[in-house]
Amino acid sequence: MSHAGIIVGIPGLEIERVDRNQGIHVWAYPRKRPACVHCQLAPVRIKASYQRTLKHTRQGNRVMTLHLKVPKYHCPQY
Numbered sequence: 001m002s003h004a005g006i007i008v009g010i011p012g013l014e015i016e017r018v019d020r021n022q023g024i025h026v027w028a029y030p031r032k033r034p035a036c037v038h039c040q041l042a043p044v045r046i047k048a049s050y051q052r053t054l055k056h057t058r059q060g061n062r063v064m065t066l067h068l069k070v071p072k073y074h075c076p077q078y
Contacts (some may be wrong), residue, residue, distance in 0.1 A: 016069075023062045029069040034073040047074040 024045040056066040
């Protein structure tokens with residue numbers, strides 16, 4: 001896990017980039033695809049993706065903002 005990944009502290013995220021201009025902005029996405037929550041079938045496909053923005057934590061006086069690229073999954077069985 002990278003240094004930024006340790007600071008974020010959420011397992012399973014891949015850190016894409018970190019920007020430290022005004023505050024700290026971290027762009028990340030999930031490392032692997034989960035199984036379907038209904039049938040536990042592993043090969044779910046990504047239907048679309050969208051971005052979520054969270055004010056995560058503080059590093060000194062600067063707020064860390066987490067930009068998550070979150071996929072929408074689709075199970076072929078449902």
